[in-house]
Amino acid sequence: DSGVTQTPKHLITATGQRVTLRCSPRSGDLSVYWYQQSLDQGLQFLIQYYNGEERAKGNILERFSAQQFPDLHSELNLSSLELGDSALYFCASSVGSSGYLEQFFGPGTRLTVL
């Protein structure tokens, strides 16, 4: 158990809808990272927050947004969902802002868009 929690575990929704994925980092970790994992794309970095501020951005679509709250939990919002957004979404956390050091991954949220 990495200490990172993600809810929900599974999410099934329809095209055009909006969903929110939630992540609680390990106690003491200030950075949160979001990744998308699909069969043909591997692990794609989406975005990093450090202590409430956006720190780094990857290939995150404009339909997607994230934020980190004062209690350090984070939410990833996905809107106008398309079939291709079906994937596993992982949250990871680390102590500092340097994301290249060890990241602790949560168990993921499996999103299915029908």
Add this chain to the structure above:
Amino acid sequence: QQQVKQSPQSLIVQKGGISIINCAYENTAFDYFPWYQQFPGKGPALLIAIRPDVSEKKEGRFTISFNKSAKQFSLHIMDSQPGDSATYFCAVPDDAGNMLTFGGGTRLMVKP
């Protein structure tokens, strides 16, 4: 954006054999190269990492070898066990050290 090429995509090894997974990268300003291990239904977890002030790092049955001039590093799993069956990802830091770019993953199956 950093490209990280990992090979092979899948690997089947007999119990007791050696598993070798390779990773090639373009450029990075940060000398830190990790391998992550992911079991089905779980998130990835750091397995082993190397800082290239050394060309090799060993932890138990797992060894990373690093070739800086070729911009390549490899994971060797000695005496592979069925419990090693998982997906393995190499990763490379971006130039700012803020994020990791992961390779495409290698699905390893160790047959008993």
